[in-house]
Amino acid sequence: MFEIIENTILAPNVHRLVVRAPRIARVRQxxxxxxxxxDVHGERIPLTIGDADMAAGTITLFVQAVxxxxxxxxxxxxxxxxxxxxxxxxxxxxxxxxxRVACVGGGLGTAVLYPLAKALAEAGNEVTTIIGGxxxxxxxxxxxxxxxxxxxxxxxxxxxxxxxxFVTAALQELMEDPRRCPAVVFAVGPVPMMRAVCExxxxxxxxxxxxxxxxxxxxxxxxxxxxxxxxxxxxxxxxDGPEFDGHLVDFKLLTDRLSMYREEExxxxxxxxxxxxxxxxxxxx
Amino acid sequence: MKNNLQRENGxxxxxxxxxxxxxxxRCRNFDEVNLGLSEEAAIAEARRCLQxxxxxxxxxxPVAVDIPAFIAAVAxxxxxxxxxxxxxxxxxxxxxxxxxxxxxxxxxxxVLDRKGQAIAVGYLERFVAxxxxxxxxxxxxxxxxxASGKKVAVVGSGPAGLTVAGELARMGHxxxxxxxxxxxxxxxxxxxxxxxxxxxxxxIEVARLAQLGVCIECNVVVGKTITLPKMRxxxxxxxxxxxxxxxxxxxxxxxNLKGVFSANEYLTRVxxxxxWRQDHATPxxxxxxxxxxxxxxxxxxxxxxxxxxxxxxxxxxxxxxEAEMPARIEEIKHAKEEGVEFVMLTAPLEILGDNxxxxxxxxxxxMRLGEPDTSxxxxxVPVEGKVFELEAQVVVNAVGTGAxxxxxxxxxxxxxxxxxxxxxxxxxxxxxxxxxxxxxxxRGGATVILAMGDGKRAAGAIDTYLQRCKGxxxx
Numbered sequence: 001m002f003e004i005i006e007n008t009i010l011a012p013n014v015h016r017l018v019v020r021a022p023r024i025a026r027v028r029q030x031x032x033x034x035x036x037x038x039d040v041h042g043e044r045i046p047l048t049i050g051d052a053d054m055a056a057g058t059i060t061l062f063v064q065a066v067x068x069x070x071x072x073x074x075x076x077x078x079x080x081x082x083x084x085x086x087x088x089x090x091x092x093x094x095x096x097x098x099x100r101v102a103c104v105g106g107g108l109g110t111a112v113l114y115p116l117a118k119a120l121a122e123a124g125n126e127v128t129t130i131i132g133g134x135x136x137x138x139x140x141x142x143x144x145x146x147x148x149x150x151x152x153x154x155x156x157x158x159x160x161x162x163x164x165x166f167v168t169a170a171l172q173e174l175m176e177d178p179r180r181c182p183a184v185v186f187a188v189g190p191v192p193m194m195r196a197v198c199e200x201x202x203x204x205x206x207x208x209x210x211x212x213x214x215x216x217x218x219x220x221x222x223x224x225x226x227x228x229x230x231x232x233x234x235x236x237x238x239x240d241g242p243e244f245d246g247h248l249v250d251f252k253l254l255t256d257r258l259s260m261y262r263e264e265e266x267x268x269x270x271x272x273x274x275x276x277x278x279x280x281x282x283x284x285x
Numbered sequence: 286m287k288n289n290l291q292r293e294n295g296x297x298x299x300x301x302x303x304x305x306x307x308x309x310x311r312c313r314n315f316d317e318v319n320l321g322l323s324e325e326a327a328i329a330e331a332r333r334c335l336q337x338x339x340x341x342x343x344x345x346x347p348v349a350v351d352i353p354a355f356i357a358a359v360a361x362x363x364x365x366x367x368x369x370x371x372x373x374x375x376x377x378x379x380x381x382x383x384x385x386x387x388x389x390x391x392x393x394x395x396v397l398d399r400k401g402q403a404i405a406v407g408y409l410e411r412f413v414a415x416x417x418x419x420x421x422x423x424x425x426x427x428x429x430x431x432a433s434g435k436k437v438a439v440v441g442s443g444p445a446g447l448t449v450a451g452e453l454a455r456m457g458h459x460x461x462x463x464x465x466x467x468x469x470x471x472x473x474x475x476x477x478x479x480x481x482x483x484x485x486x487x488x489i490e491v492a493r494l495a496q497l498g499v500c501i502e503c504n505v506v507v508g509k510t511i512t513l514p515k516m517r518x519x520x521x522x523x524x525x526x527x528x529x530x531x532x533x534x535x536x537x538x539x540x541n542l543k544g545v546f547s548a549n550e551y552l553t554r555v556x557x558x559x560x561w562r563q564d565h566a567t568p569x570x571x572x573x574x575x576x577x578x579x580x581x582x583x584x585x586x587x588x589x590x591x592x593x594x595x596x597x598x599x600x601x602x603x604x605x606x607e608a609e610m611p612a613r614i615e616e617i618k619h620a621k622e623e624g625v626e627f628v629m630l631t632a633p634l635e636i637l638g639d640n641x642x643x644x645x646x647x648x649x650x651x652m653r654l655g656e657p658d659t660s661x662x663x664x665x666v667p668v669e670g671k672v673f674e675l676e677a678q679v680v681v682n683a684v685g686t687g688a689x690x691x692x693x694x695x696x697x698x699x700x701x702x703x704x705x706x707x708x709x710x711x712x713x714x715x716x717x718x719x720x721x722x723x724x725x726x727x728r729g730g731a732t733v734i735l736a737m738g739d740g741k742r743a744a745g746a747i748d749t750y751l752q753r754c755k756g757x758x759x760x
Contacts, residue, residue, distance in 0.1 A: 041559070043558070043567045086465065086466075221531055221691055222553070222689060224534070224547040234541060256542075256543060261568045
């Protein structure tokens with residue numbers, strides 16, 4: 001059992017959990033994830049490790065409740081425990097000194113982006129961070145990212161915070177300015193956002209790394225459920241990723257495969273109390 | 286008694302039949318198919334045994350169970366003695382009695398097999414093992430031997446890992462098993478379905494190890510959570526048995542459509558994650574038509590699972606003929622009784638999908654058998670112009686598994702063969718001092734009992750190594 005030390009709400013249905021997992025805290029690297037099961041009947045849910053405190057033996061997870069299993073995870077109170085936390089899984093981000101790097105996050109993707117951006121900044125890169133969301137409450141970790149970013153640009157669809165519009169517009173401006181144009185772009189967020197970023201950077205041949213979140217079971221390369229098409233090859237996101245060259249990723253296939261259990265998800269949601277269901281439906285849209 | 290039997294049923298008597306759950310019922314539930322022999326039937330079967338002096342059956346057993354001795358005890362209704370003999374040689378008899386391919390091992394070498402009436406060693410093994418589970422009070426209490434002061438780490442709690450752990454614990458060594466998944470048993474838990482091996486049996490066998498002082502830690506992914514060098518430094522010896530967990534892809538178009546699964550994923554969702562039960566959250570598609578590609582035990586497990594999940598048409602697609610199928614005879618028989626359709630001499634060319642990205646069928650190539658290949662089996666060759674389509678909403682790829690590189694990739698000094706399997710000598714010793722390996726990570730996809738045989742042999746070698754070595758060699 002893995003004890004919950006902290007559980008704070010960052011945005012509607014988005015929680016920051018600090019979990020005691022000393023072994024994982026000791027060895028995890030940016031870009032890696034864990035697989036979590038809330039209880040003995042739960043699904044295995046992959047979650048990015050947002051941060052770790054080696055001395056305290058804890059890891060930080062950012063979790064958005066989008067279904068019954070994630071709902072169960074975020075509702076585990078402080079002092080309670082998660083049944084299983086396995087990891088760190090996946091390949092670590094390749095952190096190099098590229099110079100100017102743009103980190104682009106959308107929605108919960110910002111939380112996945114956070115450890116990468118931090119590691120990139122620590123390695124001496126000049127990090128410009130662009131984060132977007134539907135409206136002000138959905139903007140995550142702005143202050144935390146500010147701590148090490150040269151600049152944080154916020155975009156919201158309704159203009160309630162930062163600039164109105166999408167992250168891609170802000171990225172395009174950055175790319176058009178020769179003094180600020182990034183050598184590498186990291187993009188994490190909903191599939192349409194990552195795809196749009198890749199389409200923007202492709203003609204300019206700006207290296208673009210995306211972090212993929214396909215459906216997963218074991219996280220160790222055993223089942224192949226998380227397979228994604230990258231260039232001419234089929235890759236397993238759990239061991240070969242989760243980060244890939246965005247210009248080679250088949251986003252249509254990823255979108256298709258992510259929709260595999262939509263019917264079951266809807267059925268499970270329909271069994272929830274109305275209030276919880278509405279919360280989730282609002283987040284998922 | 287023996288003479289009466291011989292008069293009734295021909296000279297050597299008839300091999301006992303295993304009572305089974307009715308096939309009309311069982312293809313809609315996950316309860317165990319084989320019900321087990323009654324005591325009377327077991328005794329009668331045991332009395333058919335000729336008690337050959339040369340005991341060819343023992344030579345066919347990868348863990349060398351003293352088969353004639355335990356059968357003689359059953360024939361004499363001395364069940365506690367039979368259990369003692371069986372358990373001395375086999376750590377997991379209730380499992381082997383259910384999943385071993387006996388026809389290729391002990392029973393295949395039985396003198397009576399020539400008459401088609403081999404002693405049902407597997408049924409008797411299961412009978413004695415189940416008797417022992419029901420009568421723990423009649424077994425000698427578990428004796429925990431004097432501690433040797435040596436500590437051994439085992440990677441993986443599948444059949445090889447459980448066996449090596451049991452053997453080493455009985456020798457007085459401290460054993461800790463690291464399991465990557467959230468539950469114990471490896472393939473016994475995630476691979477073999479409930480209707481063939483109830484998970485309660487796995488739980489009991491694991492509990493028996495715990496009584497011996499074996500510690501199992503789940504959620505530890507060796508290669509990720511801890512590395513092999515670190516484990517090596519913290520223990521006197523290491524046994525690697527992390528299985529062959531890497532699905533072999535078909536490399537045909539359409540493989541990534543929704544509804545196309547590796548057998549590992551399909552079975553893991555159902556068995557480990559409990560997708561067949563209402564109270565578990567993990568989903569599995571319950572489709573009308575399911576096609577499983579492959580001819581081994583895993584393919585049979587997948588297709589029979591599909592029937593139980595409600596498939597009206599569940600098909601085995603195999604590129605050779607039934608005679609070449611690697612599956613156990615019993616699995617093939619059970620699958621047929623349960624209404625599974627066998628489409629032989631057929632290879633998949635392409636998996637077909639709809640405009641939503643869901644699989645809706647397969648384009649297949651008819652095959653015929655040509656000359657034997659290196660494996661000695663006749664090679665399937667395409668019959669020109671014979672291409673046809675099969676409808677399917679779920680396709681399961683059960684053509685095999687390879688070596689999972691998760692651990693070995695982080696231990697570059699470990700000797701591997703060109704397929705990525707760990708290379709070992711006859712005792713299970715790798716090229717690194719104090720590091721041993723066995724089971725599917727060495728063999729590729731093999732059987733539970735071969736993995737157990739590896740575990741048993743390696744335990745002997747590890748014990749010898751521990752007695753010889755003074756300190757922990759550094760890596």
